[in-house]
Amino acid sequence: MNFAHSLRHRQRGVTLIELMVALLVGLFLTLAVYMVMSNFESRRRTNTAGSELDKAGALAMAQIDRQLRSAGSGFAQAASFAYGCALHASKSDQQILPAKDALAAPFASVDPGTLGVFRLAPALILPGQTTPGASGKASDVLVIMASAAAWGGVPAPFTEAAQAAALTLANTLPFSRNDLMLLSDEQPAEAGGVAPCLVTQVSSSATTGSATNALALAGTWYSATVDKTAVTGYSETGTATVLGNAGLGRLPEFVLMGVGDNNTLYTHDLLQTTDTPLQATAEGVFELHALYGIDTNTDKKVDLWVSPTDSKSGYGLSDLSDGSLAAAGKLRNIKAIRVGLILRTALPERDEVSSATVTLFNDINGLTHTRDLTSSERHYRYRTLESTIPLRNNFL
Structure with missing residues (x-):
C-alpha cells in the first residue's frame, strides 16, 4: 500500500492554480519580448528610412x-543679344518649341510666361x-539650359543673309558635321525686343574648315521654318552658336x-x-x-x-x-x-x-x-x- 500511495503521489501533476500562474508568467515574458522586438523594429525602420x-x-x-x-x-x-529670345525648334519636321501641346505630367500646367514659349536663359x-x-x-x-559644345561657345557672325539650307560665315572652323546650332540675331526684333532664336543642325555631309564659308544645314533638328521663324529671316547681323553634336552624342540639356x-x-x-x-x-x-x-x-x-x-x-x-x-x-x-x-x-x-x-x-x-x-x-x-x-x- 505504501508503494501504491507513493506512485499516485508522483503522478498527481500540477494543480490548476499552478498552471494558470505558469501561463501568466509565460504571457508576460511573451509580451516583454514582443515589446522589445517591436521597439527594435520601429527604431530600425526609422533609422533605415x-x-x-x-x-x-x-x-x-x-x-x-x-x-x-x-x-x-x-x-x-551671346547674352547681350540672345538672352530672352523665344526658342524655336523642330525634330523630324515636327515643331517642339514653342510647345503646341501640354507637356507630360508633372509639367502639364507649366507656363513660362507665354504659354508654350520657352526663352533662352541659363x-x-x-x-x-x-x-x-x-x-x-x-x-x-x-528651367535650366546648357550646351554641350566642345568649343568655347563664341557666336560665329554671318557675312551675308542666310539661305534656306545654308549659312555663310567668315569661316566654318568651329563647326562639325551633325552639330546642333543656335541661330540668333544681334539686331533687335521689329518690336524692339530680343529677336527669336532657332535651333538647327549642320548637315552630316557638310564641308567645314577655315577655308570654307558655306555651312550646309540638314538633319533631324533642321527645318527651314518653325512657327513662322525661318532660317532666311536671319540677315547679315545673325550669328550661329554651337550647342552640341548629335552624331557624337554630345547633346545640349535644355x-x-x-x-x-x-x-x-x-x-x-x-x-x-x-x-x-x-x-x-x-x-x-x-x-x-x-x-x-x-x-x-x-x-x-x-x-x-x-x-x-x-x-x-x-x-x-x-x-x-x-x-x-x-x-x-x-x-x-x-x-x-x-x-x-x-x-x-x-x-x-x-x-x-x-x-x-x-x-x-x-x-x-x-x-x-x-x-x-x-x-x-x-x-x-x-x-x-x-x-x-x-x-x-x-x-x-
Whole structure:
C-alpha cells in the first residue's frame, strides 16, 4: 500500500492554480519580448528610412547642382543679344518649341510666361507650377539650359543673309558635321525686343574648315521654318552658336526640373534629345522651392536674394519672360540660385513624429518659406536640404 500511495503521489501533476500562474508568467515574458522586438523594429525602420531619405536628398541635390553649374555654358557670350529670345525648334519636321501641346505630367500646367514659349536663359524659376500628389501644395519648377559644345561657345557672325539650307560665315572652323546650332540675331526684333532664336543642325555631309564659308544645314533638328521663324529671316547681323553634336552624342540639356507624384523629382528634355523626354531622377522629394541671387551693382557678387513670386522686385516671371531688352539684362544679373528641398519618408508611422511646420531659407530675412503640416502629414519624417549654386557662366 505504501508503494501504491507513493506512485499516485508522483503522478498527481500540477494543480490548476499552478498552471494558470505558469501561463501568466509565460504571457508576460511573451509580451516583454514582443515589446522589445517591436521597439527594435520601429527604431530600425526609422533609422533605415532616415538613411534612405538622406541618400535620396543627396542624389536629388547633386542632380540639380550639376545642371545649374553648367547653366549657360556655350551661349553665355551671346547674352547681350540672345538672352530672352523665344526658342524655336523642330525634330523630324515636327515643331517642339514653342510647345503646341501640354507637356507630360508633372509639367502639364507649366507656363513660362507665354504659354508654350520657352526663352533662352541659363536658369529660370517657375514659381509654384507643379502640385505633387503627396504634398498637394505648389512646388517650384527650374528651367535650366546648357550646351554641350566642345568649343568655347563664341557666336560665329554671318557675312551675308542666310539661305534656306545654308549659312555663310567668315569661316566654318568651329563647326562639325551633325552639330546642333543656335541661330540668333544681334539686331533687335521689329518690336524692339530680343529677336527669336532657332535651333538647327549642320548637315552630316557638310564641308567645314577655315577655308570654307558655306555651312550646309540638314538633319533631324533642321527645318527651314518653325512657327513662322525661318532660317532666311536671319540677315547679315545673325550669328550661329554651337550647342552640341548629335552624331557624337554630345547633346545640349535644355530641361525642366520639378517634383511630381510619389515624392519623385522629374526632368523634361525640351529639345527631345532622347526618345523619352520625361525622366524620374530622384525619389523622396516632397517639394522644391528656389530663390534668385541678384548682382545689383555689376560687381559680379550676389547682393540681394529675391523670391520669384515677388513682382515688386522686378524679377518676377513676367519681368524675365517678356522678351524685352530689359528682361535680357535682368537675366544676366542672376548670379546664383538658392535651392531648397523638403524630403519625406515613404511610409507613415503610428504616432506623430514631426513638428507642425517645416521651414526653408530661415537665414534670409523676409524670404523664409514655411510649410504647415496637417495632423496626418506629421506621421511622416521630414528633412530639409538647401544649397546655393552659382551660375558660373553668368559671371562672364
